[in-house]
Each structure stands twice: as structure tokens, then as C-alpha cells.
């Protein structure tokens with residue numbers, strides 16, 4: 318059960334041969350590609366954290382046999398595991414400042430596990446045993462998994478079995494004694510090329526007629542027929558030019574992953590047609606992943622606030638009252654996002670599988686805050702930083718013998734601060750504010766906001782709330798007993 322170092326992780330990727338297309342080209346070794354490397358480096362950094370004494374406190378735990386394993390490949394046994402997850406994700410984000418993707422697989426193995434245990438008891442299947450064997454493999458190799466949840470979905474008003482093209486949701490096309498063959502495509506697959514494995518989760522509720530789409534399985538990322546197509550984002554020029562200061566080191570990508578008649582052996586199939594488990598599986602994934610965002614996005618929020626405060630300092634306005642006011646407003650939002658995820662861990666509940674579920678109400682409230690209010694935090698960061706959050710000349714201009722000195726002279730802030738440091742913090746601010754994957758993920762990551770609102774309403778008994786109001790207003794003095802929120 319050796320925990321990998323960052324170097325071990327990079328070596329392990331070099332053994333993989335994923336079919337990859339980036340900007341229209343087939344790329345044989347994506348790991349060295351400038352659009353892929355920065356996220357791979359972020360993930361490598363998390364592996365290194367497993368080895369330093371501070372990081373290990375957050376990232377390393379013990380499995381059932383007492384062996385030290387990465388928290389990213391362990392089931393949530395109790396509320397302490399859920400609390401530890403949120404704290405770990407914030408800790409890492411504060412040091413990386415963007416997505417490091419390992420939480421997606423962690424949430425997926427737990428979501429799948431929470432349902433297949435029940436499925437086995439109902440149908441006599443042996444999915445739970447298969448999943449545990451898969452988790453053993455992950456723990457033994459300290460491996461990384463991406464979560465394949467979001468299908469391309471075609472006409473959103475139609476169920477999988479109603480689509481004109483059945484491949485718009487990933488589905489089974491054939492089976493034999495060895496396994497199944499699947500076809501379809503999952504989109505927005507965060508860091509698919511940073512992983513060793515992918516775990517597929519159905520994207521929605523399924524009816525009996527959708528049973529061929531009600532599937533879950535694990536797949537090596539370089540399996541024959543699996544094609545990774547790089548998804549474009551803003552600010553790519555920085556990575557492609559390999560220049561421009563300010564969090565140039567880490568970034569994020571999210572690919573489309575096409576499954577072009579991919580064979581999956583039975584031992585890695587975790588759901589096969591038991592349609593009633595698809596909905597709860599994806600709902601649990603969503604609740605777990607919104608809970609994860611409460612950790613990682615509050616950590617990114619810490620970087621946003623720190624960047625704004627540094628810009629104010631470099632511009633000579635750190636002590637002004639409006640900056641202090643904005644910083645406290647920004648903290649209000651990030652701590653609320655974090656606090657709801659902490660609370661969702663405390664108010665968690667157990668399942669027959671032993672996997673602990675987060676409180677869906679609080680984890681979705683955390684995500685709703687992120688989706689709306691984190692943008693206000695970004696807006697205030699830009700307000701504090703000034704227009705220099707965009708329009709900076711490139712590093713190549715600073716290196717130009719004719720204009721470099723002029724740029725350093727005219728872009729100076731406070732006398733004590735070098736122009737280079739002012740440029741660095743301004744570029745970090747630009748990246749935090751305008752990197753499209755981070756910004757759109759605040760809204761749609763872990764499901765769209767309407768899903769979060771639906772889950773919130775499903776978690777609350779509105780009739781009970783009405784009864785409290787009617788009681789106090791003297792309309793009806795018989796409040797519904799003991800309900801209103803599912804907190805307690």
C-alpha cells in the first residue's frame with residue numbers, strides 16, 4: 318500500500334497510452350502537452366502532499382485493514398470522514414488555487430457504493446463485492462479516478478430511450494459471458510487525462526424502458542475505444558506560449574470522453590439495468606460533490622481574497638475602509654460556502670452499506686451560495702484590483718529590449734513593490750476571474766442550479782413551515798409535529 322509521490326504519479330502516467338485529441342491533432346503523449354501538463358502538475362502536487370507532515374494529516378487515512386491510504390480512494394464511513402474530506406479539499410485548494418480533480422472519483426465510488434449494496438440485497442447481484450475489489454486496486458496503487466456522470470444528453474426534454482440517437486446517453490450495446498460493450502459520450506470530464514481510471518455513473522433517473530442506459534462501471538482511461546477530446550477554455554494562450562506570470566503552474570481542463578464500443582469485463586460492472594438505482598446513485602453523487610465544492614471552492618475563495626488584499630497593498634489602498642468592507646463581505650460568502658459543507662457532514666446519516674450520506678439540504682445550500690455569491694466575491698476582487706486585472710502586456714513585451722524598461726516604469730504601484738510582483742498578482746487575479754472552467758464550474762459543476770434548488774425543496778417539508786406560520790398567526794393551532802427541516 319505504498320502512497321505515491323508526485324514523481325511516482327508522473328511515472329505511472331507515462332505507462333498509459335490514452336487516445337487523445339487536442340485542438341484537432343492526435344497527441345501520442347498528452348502528459349507533456351502544455352494544455353494538459355499544468356493540471357497534471359496540480360494532481361502531482363497532491364501526491365507530494367501525502368508525504369509532507371502537514372499534508373498527510375489531511376490527505377492520508379487508514380482503510381479497514383489499518384493500512385495508510387489516500388483519502389481520495391476511501392469510502393465515507395462516518396461523519397468524521399465527511400468533515401475530513403471538506404477540510405482536506407480546502408487545504409489543497411489554498412495551495413493550488415484551482416481544481417485538482419481527485420475528489421470526483423472519490424465522490425463517485427461512494428455514490429455507487431451507497432446504492433449497489435441495496436441492489437445486491439434486492440436482486441442477489443454481487444456489485445458491492447466488485448466495487449470493494451476495485452477500491453482495493455485503487456488503494457493498493459494509490460490511483461486517481463475521474464467521474465463519468467454527465468452524458469451529452471441530446472434533447473433535454475426526452476428520456477434516454479426516447480432520443481433519436483440512442484448513443485446520446487451512454488448505454489449497453491451488447492453482452493456476453495465475458496462482459497458488456499458500451500457506447501456513448503460523457504462531457505465536461507474534469508481532468509480525465511490526469512486519472513488512471515474512470516468510473517461511470519448514470520446521469521439521471523431511469524424508467525424500466527431506459528434499463529440499457531442504467532449502467533455503472535470502471536474503465537482504464539486508455540482502454541481501447543475510449544477517446545479523450547480536449548475541451549477548450551479561456552486563457553489557453555498562456556499555457557501554449559509557456560509564458561506570462563501568475564499561477565502559470567496549475568490550471569484545469571475538462572474533456573469530452575467518447576466510448577466507442579468499449580468492452581467492460583463483468584468484474585468491473587457495478588450496475589446493469591437495475592434502473593431504479595440510477596436516480597438515487599446520481600443524486601447521491603450530486604450531494605457528495607456539492608459538499609466537496611464547499612471545501613475546494615472556499616479554498617479557492619481564500620486565494621481570491623488573498624489576491625485582492627495583496628493587490629490593494631501593492632496599489633497603496635490596503636488601509637482604506639471600502640477595501641476592508643469588501644474583504645469582510647467576501648469572507649462572509651466563502652465561510653458560508655464552507656460552513657454549510659461542514660454542517661452537512663455533521664448532520665449526515667448512515668446507510669445499510671455503511672457509507673455515510675451528507676445532509677442534502679445543507680450540501681445543496683452550500684452549492685447555491687457558490688453558484689451565485691462566489692461571483693460577487695470575484696466581482697469585488699476585480700473592483701479592488703482595478704483595470705489591471707486585464708490588458709497587461711505579455712511577458713514577451715517585458716522581455717523586449719526596446720519597451721521592457723518603459724513597461725516596468727509605467728506599471729509601478731507602491732515604490733516598495735517591484736513591478737514584476739504587481740504583474741504577477743494581477744495575472745493571478747485575471748486567471749481567478751476569467752478562467753472559464755473555474756467560473757462555469759461554480760454554476761454548473763456538480764449539476765445545474767435548478768437541480769440544487771429542487772433538492773433543497775425535496776429536503777424540506779414546506780407544509781410544516783406553513784403550519785408554524787399558521788400557528789403563530791392564530792389561523793390553525795395544530796402545528797405538524799417534529800418536522801420542518803430534516804436537520805435533527
Ligand SMILES: Cc1cc2nc3c(=O)[nH]c(=O)nc-3n(C[C@H](O)[C@H](O)[C@H](O)COP(=O)(O)OP(=O)(O)OC[C@H]3O[C@@H](n4cnc5c(N)ncnc54)[C@H](O)[C@@H]3O)c2cc1C
Pocket residue numbers: 421464465466467469470473474503504505506507508571753754755757758761762763764765766767768
Ligand atoms: C467546468 C466543469 C467541470 C465539470 N466536471 C464534470 C466531471 O468531472 N464529471 C461529470 O460527469 N460532469 C462534470 N461537469 C458537468 C456538470 O455536472 C454539468 O455541466 C451539469 O450537470 C449541467 O449539465 P449540462 O452542462 O449538460 O447542462 P444542460 O443539461 O444543458 O442544462 C442547461 C440548462 O437547461 C436546464 N435543463 C436541462 N434539462 C432540463 C429539463 N429536462 N427540464 C428543464 N430544464 C432543463 C438546466 O437547468 C440548465 O439551466 C462539469 C461541468 C463543468 C462546467
